[in-house]
Amino acid sequence: MLKKFPTFFLFVFLSFSLFSCGEDESNPSSDDLTGSWALQSMVYEGTITSVFNGEELAESPMSGEASNISMVFNFDNGKLISTGQMNVSVEYDDFAGVDFVYPITGAEYSGTYTRSGNSLDIKVLTSTIKAEIVTLTETELVLNIEREYKLSGEGLVNTSNETGVMRFTKN
Numbered sequence: 369m370l371k372k373f374p375t376f377f378l379f380v381f382l383s384f385s386l387f388s389c390g391e392d393e394s395n396p397s398s399d400d401l402t403g404s405w406a407l408q409s410m411v412y413e414g415t416i417t418s419v420f421n422g423e424e425l426a427e428s429p430m431s432g433e434a435s436n437i438s439m440v441f442n443f444d445n446g447k448l449i450s451t452g453q454m455n456v457s458v459e460y461d462d463f464a465g466v467d468f469v470y471p472i473t474g475a476e477y478s479g480t481y482t483r484s485g486n487s488l489d490i491k492v493l494t495s496t497i498k499a500e501i502v503t504l505t506e507t508e509l510v511l512n513i514e515r516e517y518k519l520s521g522e523g524l525v526n527t528s529n530e531t532g533v534m535r536f537t538k539n
Contacts (some may be wrong), residue, residue, distance in 0.1 A: 400504050400505075400506070401443050401483065401501075401504065401509070402443055402444055402445065403442070403443060403444075403538060403539070404440055404441070404442050404538070404539035405440065405441045405442075405443065405509050405536035405537070405538055405539065406439070406440050406441075406536060406537050406538075406539050407434070407437050407439040407440070407441065407452075407454070407534060407535075407536055408437065408535045408536060408537055409433070409434065409437070409533075409534070409535045410433060410434040410437070410454075410532060410533070410534045410535075411431075411432070411433045411434075411532055411533055412431065412432055412433070412513075412530050412531065412532025412533075413429070413430065413431040413432075413530070413531060413532065414429070414430055414431075414528055414529045414530035414531060414532075415427055415428065415429050415430065415528070415529050416428055416430055416460070416526060416527070416528040417526070417527045417528075418524065418525070418526050419524070419525045419526075419527070420523055420524050420525075421523045426462065428460045428461050428462040429460070429461040430458055430459065430460045430461065430528075431458070431459055432456060432457050432458035432459060433456075433457055434454045434455065434456055434457070435454065435455045435457060436453075436454055436455045437452075437454040438452045438453050438454065439451070439452035439453065439454050439475070440452055440539060441536065443481065446480055446481060446482065447478070447479075447480060447481075448478065448479045448480060448481050448490060448492070449476070449477070449478045450475065450476070450477050450478075450492075451475060451476045451477075452475060453471070453472055453473040453474060453475060454471075454472050455469050455470070455471050455472070456469070456470045456471075456472060457469050457470075458470065477492055477493075478492075479491050479492035479493070486500055486501040486502075486504075487499070487500060487501075488500075488501065488511070495515060495517050496515065497513055497514075497515045498513065498514050498515060499511045499512065499513045499514075500512040500513075502533075506538065507537055507538045508535075508536070508537060508538070509535075509536040509537075509538070510533065510534070510535050510536070511533070511534045511536075512531070512532075512533060513530075513531070513532055513533070513534060514529075514530065514531045514532075515529075515530055516528070516529050516530075517530070
């Protein structure tokens with residue numbers, strides 16, 4: 369199960385739940401989103417539920433943030449490519465006071481996105497991320513993100529539900 373966490377948290381960083389305060393632009397054009405955006409910060413919270421052979425084993429709240437970030441997201445006419453590295457730190461309520469750090473290094477992921485007004489649907493592999501554009505200017509992008517992600521194998525299914533905020537600056 370722990371071997372799958374780095375992949376899991378890569379999707380987490382791509383799709384994180386984001387809530388922030390800031391100025392909203394009424395309806396930024398899709399051209400404003402096009403380009404290269406450097407991830408500056410990511411914070412999130414949620415729950416992870418473990419089920420084995422149909423029986424729930426545990427449900428645990430979790431929270432986390434990214435550090436040592438060197439990730440770039442390129443949005444281009446419905447295509448998304450992210451490259452770089454970062455550390456994802458997670459604290460589970462069941463292990464209070466212990467941070468689990470998952471390094472994501474040499475990452476290169478591609479997917480697609482669709483935009484309707486200030487809503488984005490981002491698809492990477494089997495994960496779909498729902499994002500709301502909170503701020504979009506020539507130099508700043510802030511997203512509120514939520515998603516559900518499942519990892520399964522050998523009778524075990526881990527489901528995480530997350531919300532968070534990702535902040536970017538234009539490269």
